[in-house]
Amino acid sequence: MENEGNLSTTKDSLLKSVVGDTKMNTGNTSIHDLSDNHMVAILVRLPVKTIVHCKCVCRDWLNLITDSHFINLHLTESPEYFMLLDDCTNSLRLLDIQEEDGANHLHHDPIMSLNLNLAPIFQNAQLFVDGSVNGLICLTGSDGTSDMAYICNPITREYMILPKQIDSTECNIVNSYGFGVSSLTGEYKVMRVIQTIRTSQAVPAADVYTLGTGQWRRLGHLAYFIYGHRGTFLNNHFHWHICDYEDTLEKICTFDIDNEKFQLFPSPPLDLEEDIHFERMMGVVKGCLCYSYYTFCEFTMWVMKVYGIKNSWQKEVLINQNICPNLRWSLNMHFVPIGSLKDGRFLMMYDQGKLFVYHPDTSTTQETEFSDVDAISYRPSFLKLQTFESESVHKFLR
Structure with a gap:
């Protein structure tokens, strides 16, 4: 019975962290009074790390989280993260985007x-x-x-x-x-x-x-x-x-x-000089297709604002040695657009595996700890x- 008491305490503490103490203190409401549908509605909005922990709390939660209904619902709620393949440790590392x-x-x-x-x-x-x-x-x-x-x-x-x-x-x-x-x-x-x-x-x-x-x-x-x-x-x-x-x-x-x-x-309307480039990459930023290339110490990225419409291509990013001298520039650099952050900045990779963030409003870059x-x-x-x-x-x- 002691294990059941500890389990109930663990469940209630997790629930309080989601719905708040006020709701939990109204009457004699307990987590056991919640229907499966209510529990799914709560669990699906938790951070993925917390959901992983919840699978270990009890068999009921494990069954809810591994059920196809929860899996499909979570897919519609899951926010964007970034995944790194670390060459040094041969590991996959999940990157979260936190606001501070x-x-x-x-x-x-x-x-x-x-x-x-x-x-x-x-x-x-x-x-x-x-x-x-x-x-x-x-x-x-x-x-x-x-x-x-x-x-x-x-x-x-x-x-x-x-x-x-x-x-x-x-x-x-x-x-x-x-x-x-x-x-x-x-x-x-x-x-x-x-x-x-x-x-x-x-x-x-x-x-x-x-x-x-x-x-x-x-x-x-x-x-x-x-x-x-x-x-x-x-x-x-x-x-x-x-x-x-x-x-x-x-x-x-x-x-x-x-x-x-x-x-x-349809590709971007490149002129002859832009068409002579060394490294070409494609990606998705802000839900839009992007086309990028690097040539002569300058990186350019076009974004297709309306999918499939040629005249919707817009030049969004231009990074060169004068704007961002802190990057380690060379003739054979390799730029890859990875995605965008909620504050409008772009996450990019260059020089065979170094991550940096580019702010288009200020034309500045900030290197990260990841390489x-x-x-x-x-x-x-x-x-x-x-x-x-x-x-x-x-x-x-x-």
Whole structure:
């Protein structure tokens, strides 16, 4: 009975932290008087770290949080975080956005880290983050003989290994990946574009893997080469830069996740000088597609304000050595837009894994404590990988 008393105290203290002492002190209201629907309405609004702790309080809460109704409702409420893949520790680290003194700050709680080395297959592996949707992350790498792809949910501490891919053992292969979910069918798909280098006969090809099917499908060949190791997913489409665009005005191609077709897409109105650039990246900021490039110690980012409308592209960010001399400028710098903060600033990555924040109103930058990382925008979820039938799901060891 003593354990039951401690459990009740733990429940009530958590509830007070959410609804406040005033409501709790009205009459003889107890947490046990709340219906499941009321408890779900409370739990779904808690920070993800608190929800994880609540799963350990009692079996009733565990059942509520792992139920499909809660999982789907939480997906609609889950705020934006950032996820880091730390190369030094081989771990996934959740970055929270906290408001202090009227400004947004990036915060990392070590408790919300996942050491990938706890799974033998990831030990000493060189991994890349190639997309995230609904709390699931697509990781890619090599097992020493061929390219591999994995789907991981760091919140539920689950992962699955996708089958070895078609032509994955061929030499001189350069792969680009994308990961997304159809808003029509709910199917999750991993996209892979294969490009052979150092051969004049090279023709890019595309494969797709639908989670739950157990096999890759070859879609056919592409009409153009693409640039970048991951496709940007937005509005049911993957987006890539294209490399061989001498005969077309558009520099972007898309892949429709539903009809599985490639097509050209309206690109920013670049002039000839802007068209000669070294590093090109795509991303999503404030829910809009962005196109960025770096050339001659200057970084430029365009944002498409209305999706699919060419004349809605606007030049949002221009960073150069005169504006931001504190950055370590070089001719081969690598800028990647990661996302935006609530106060209007942009989170970006440069110089192979250093994070910094850019304030467009003042044209100033602020470096962060995070380096040697890959970063993506991330919305945590409790989506279970067991949802996908025929997939072998593994748990990270504690």
